[in-house]
Amino acid sequence: MFLIPCPHCGPRAMNEFSYGGDATVTRPAAPGEASDGEWIEYLYLRDNPKGGHEELWQHIHGCRRWLRVSRDAVSHDVLGCVEATEAPS
Template sequence: MLYIFCPHCGLRSQNEFSYGGDATVKRPALNKEVSDEQWNNFVYNRKSPRGKHVELWQHISGCRQWIKVQRDTVTHEIFKTVEANKEI
């Protein structure tokens, strides 16, 4: 079983969390021209890295807060977790 450290609640089982996608994707700036390619990259295209990856998770059955998790996609080791509005 994978355990994730929630910055608000402490160490909890992965069962209480919901995966929320890649945390490195940035939305194109507002009120500026956006090309189709930029929009496609934002909405659809994702990298599938091998190794450390920063992800969004929600502690849906706990404090219901979104958090950022730095996880190794090969070993599933979790290195760091922070609140969603902070940078890893």
């Protein structure tokens, strides 16, 4: 278990949050013109790097905000946390 420093509620246990996926995935700019390959990449294909990740988490048992969390997937160290709409920390 690790703590996530919610910018609104302060440090909270990760089990107060729900994981929302990779924060670096971007929807095709022109969805109607995207190829099947672009949709497959957007919907299903993810990198799985060892180390740093940018992840979306929702504080479901707190402020209910969507957050962008920088986390080391090996050590589980949380390196930063900002609103999901902000630039990476």
